[in-house]
Amino acid sequence: MKAGSNLEKVLEGGYFAVTAEVGPPKGTSTAVIQRKGELLKFYCDAMNVTDNQTAIVRMSSWSGCILLKEMGIDPVMQMVVRDRNRIAIQSDILGAAALGIRNVLCLSGDHQRFGNHPTAKGVYDIDSIQLVQTLKTMRDEKKFLCGEGISGEVQLFIGAVENPFADPFEYRVMRLAKKVRAGADFIQTQAVFDVGKFTKWMEMVRDQGLDKQVHILAGVIPIKSVGMARYLRDNVSGISVPDEIVIRMEEARDVKEEGVKIALEIIDQLKEIDGVHGIHIMAVAWEDIVPVIVERAGLLPRPIL
Amino acid sequence: MLISEQKPFEEILDYVTKDRVIFLIGCKGCADGCESGGERQVLEIKKRLEEEGKAISGFSLIDMVCNEALTRMKLAAYAEAIESADSVLVMTCGAGIQTVASSTHKVIHPGCNTISSGHAEWKQAERCMECGDCVLEFTGGICPIARCAKGLLNGPCGGSQGGKCEISPNLPCAWQLIIERHSKIGSLHMLEEIILPKNWDPSLKDGSPTQRG
Numbered sequence: 452m453k454a455g456s457n458l459e460k461v462l463e464g465g466y467f468a469v470t471a472e473v474g475p476p477k478g479t480s481t482a483v484i485q486r487k488g489e490l491l492k493f494y495c496d497a498m499n500v501t502d503n504q505t506a507i508v509r510m511s512s513w514s515g516c517i518l519l520k521e522m523g524i525d526p527v528m529q530m531v532v533r534d535r536n537r538i539a540i541q542s543d544i545l546g547a548a549a550l551g552i553r554n555v556l557c558l559s560g561d562h563q564r565f566g567n568h569p570t571a572k573g574v575y576d577i578d579s580i581q582l583v584q585t586l587k588t589m590r591d592e593k594k595f596l597c598g599e600g601i602s603g604e605v606q607l608f609i610g611a612v613e614n615p616f617a618d619p620f621e622y623r624v625m626r627l628a629k630k631v632r633a634g635a636d637f638i639q640t641q642a643v644f645d646v647g648k649f650t651k652w653m654e655m656v657r658d659q660g661l662d663k664q665v666h667i668l669a670g671v672i673p674i675k676s677v678g679m680a681r682y683l684r685d686n687v688s689g690i691s692v693p694d695e696i697v698i699r700m701e702e703a704r705d706v707k708e709e710g711v712k713i714a715l716e717i718i719d720q721l722k723e724i725d726g727v728h729g730i731h732i733m734a735v736a737w738e739d740i741v742p743v744i745v746e747r748a749g750l751l752p753r754p755i756l
Numbered sequence: 757m758l759i760s761e762q763k764p765f766e767e768i769l770d771y772v773t774k775d776r777v778i779f780l781i782g783c784k785g786c787a788d789g790c791e792s793g794g795e796r797q798v799l800e801i802k803k804r805l806e807e808e809g810k811a812i813s814g815f816s817l818i819d820m821v822c823n824e825a826l827t828r829m830k831l832a833a834y835a836e837a838i839e840s841a842d843s844v845l846v847m848t849c850g851a852g853i854q855t856v857a858s859s860t861h862k863v864i865h866p867g868c869n870t871i872s873s874g875h876a877e878w879k880q881a882e883r884c885m886e887c888g889d890c891v892l893e894f895t896g897g898i899c900p901i902a903r904c905a906k907g908l909l910n911g912p913c914g915g916s917q918g919g920k921c922e923i924s925p926n927l928p929c930a931w932q933l934i935i936e937r938h939s940k941i942g943s944l945h946m947l948e949e950i951i952l953p954k955n956w957d958p959s960l961k962d963g964s965p966t967q968r969g
Contacts, residue, residue, distance in 0.1 A: 533906070559906055559913040561922070562922060564905075565922075573907075575906045576953070577953045577954075578906070578907075578909055579908075579910075580910040581909070584950060596953060614914030617915065617916050617917060618916050618918060619912075619916070619932055619936075622947075625944075625947065625948065626910070629910060629948065632950065641914055689914045689917065689922065
């Protein structure tokens with residue numbers, strides 16, 4: 452075991468993992484995080500706390516993780532390279548490791564122009580692959596990026612993301628291989644709606660043998676409304692929603708139920724794909740639906756390890 | 757004027773390890789003024805590379821390498837010598853290096869680091885951010901520091917869609933261009949290597965202020 456987190460145990464134990472996303476509040480309420488934690492606690496193996504998602508200022512990921520940790524939940528701390536240089540990043544990692552956060556997900560982060568401070572200076576001192584490599588060096592060699600030694604253990608289960616729906620498609624697997632070489636232990640992908648394209652991507656992943664080297668969790672976003680379906684299709688960069696899904700939502704009598712059905716159908720297909728070791732549910736502003744989806748997908752009870 | 761300085765010879769030698777025949781390009785504009793890539797420096801590099809067992813198929817000194825029309829015209833005159841070379845070593849600022857990269861299908865190597873553009877402004881997309889630690893060697897002669905919205909050294913991020921950057925439908929994704937370029941000149945394997953965190957210290961914008969000159 453590299454970090455001994457619940458997520459690592461579930462994945463290394465060969466179970467089909469379930470993780471869920473918890474968005475922190477645009478404020479100081481600990482109750483927001485605690486309520487979501489309570490709601491999802493028995494329905495997933497670990498919870499990701501986002502890091503100023505879409506470049507909108509929110510409570511920090513590490514503080515959200517601590518709140519979950521106090522509730523006995525295994526948190527995944529998301530960390531983007533947009534807002535911190537290598538000094539702040541390594542310092543935050545030491546703090547997180549000291550406080551018992553064992554999973555870290557490394558991302559570039561949405562560009563600051565999308566957020567509520569579009570005139571901010573983007574940092575991008577190191578990129579997400581260099582971040583993965585930095586964490587691996589901190590954990591395995593107990594060294595900072597500069598080569599100086601670290602006192603104490605830095606127990607981390609290192610995650611990275613990949614978007615199979617971004618371009619250039621053929622290069623995405625080569626970049627995934629780079630992340631694996633850099634030291635990624637698990638991958639959480641962008642939300643899958645186009646299962647055909649995802650299946651093709653997974654074939655390429657298997658051809659490179661990457662599924663044997665890293666745990667891949669496929670992203671799932673339950674769609675709550677017609678407006679959301681259209682918005683995801685037309686406005687969110689890096690997400691590809693086929694028209695047929697939007698049409699199904701438009702024609703549905705019970706829109707929310709249709710959204711759940713679509714998510715369940717996608718999960719059923721993902722479970723059958725070789726090399727997919729779990730799902731990551733990002734129920735943006737619809738956390739209440741996660742227990743329903745996990746239960747109806749036949750993914751209960753979650754393993755206790 | 758664009759201020760550039762020659763990269764250490766060992767670094768250049770490292771870039772051309774696998775190349776037997778090299779074509780050299782210098783600039784009679786700023787690089788000449790900076791004594792980093794004028795006639796004297798090009799001849800000096802030619803001599804040193806030959807001492808290292810490299811063959812030089814020719815060299816060209818162009819008035820302003822950053823002027824793409826002029827550079828294309830000059831390079832056409834040397835088509836045969838360039839064709840017979842394994843690579844082209846460009847002893848100019850980053851703008852010049854990128855102009856050569858967009859004018860030839862050959863592998864290009866940067867011979868200089870650009871320290872300052874002296875407020876010069878480029879109308880084309882090929883710009884130099886004066887980072888002072890040129891990475892064009894690894895990125896197919898297209899600068900990710902200047903042209904990727906996140907300045908990623910191991911891109912593209914998940915926001916690259918249809919060749920465009922996530923921040924604007926009018927902005928090409930620099931990493932799409934880099935991958936296309938590497939694919940075209942048969943060097944895509946170079947991107948398998950993880951580019952390490954960059955030394956920002958020599959950068960005018962992100963490093964420490966220094967007194968120059």
